[in-house]
Amino acid sequence: MELNKFIGTKIKKFRESRNMTQDELAELLDTTRQSISRYENGERKANQDLLFELASIFKVSLDDFFPVRNLYDQTNIIKVTPENMVAIPVIGTIACGDPILADENIIGYRYHLKDRLPKGQTFYLTAKGDSMEPKIPDGSDVLIRMQDDVEDGEIAAVLVNGDSEATLKRVKKQGDIVMLVAENTDYAPYIITEHNPARILGKAVGVSFYL
Known part of the structure; x- marks a missing residue:
């Protein structure tokens, strides 16, 4: 699945699990219902600033918006170094x-x-x-x-x-x-x-x- 659509699906899932309407979420983000719909449909990319705000509203981590990687695939492991x-x-x-x-x-x-x-x-x-x-x-x-x-x-x-x-x-x-x-x-x-x-x-x- 395309990343934008995956993130949009997660936004919709988190919103609906909290019994929140698109209008209510739009008000919290100071945007329009149409924009929320476009994010959820994957038509519009959710940037980092928006994801930070959504994580705060839904009380989830940023990682929760992204696909779960195969923990046994060494290519998917992010090596933590002083440089990154x-x-x-x-x-x-x-x-x-x-x-x-x-x-x-x-x-x-x-x-x-x-x-x-x-x-x-x-x-x-x-x-x-x-x-x-x-x-x-x-x-x-x-x-x-x-x-x-x-x-x-x-x-x-x-x-x-x-x-x-x-x-x-x-x-x-x-x-x-x-x-x-x-x-x-x-x-x-x-x-x-x-x-x-x-x-x-x-x-x-x-x-x-x-x-």
Whole structure:
């Protein structure tokens, strides 16, 4: 089976197993139902960024979207070497809920195969609190791709309170108004103003957590 169609079949399977409609998945991805249909039919290629988001939504690993290889076929074994692995720093903590003081020091590393990462410079921040649940559980390591702006509706790591605290929120843009919105409706939006500034660190492109 062609890879695009295989991945599309897996997307549909994961969606239906969670009793989720194409419209509901499209809303989570900030896209259209037609786009979801094209992904599931294999008419459109799902790039790495999309697969990271889908893995987070369905709470599966990236490997779950790809065919299972023959474990006894030596040609299918990926040899882990220093050349094809990269260490992604875990930097401080993201406040999911009441923002906490940001710590910019590296507190550890997560290791990845280079070709499984999205393009651009990346780092991890650890989510704390329940403001982004159920999409991002408390304690998750959130993969951030460094960029100074995001599209309306995307999740970003943002520095607030004079660049002294970090928070993870969905960025909503309505005209001249920019808001940081939690997934958990118990939390009020954080409205960015001249007297209440904020600075985007990067876009959230993946999340890792332990069951």
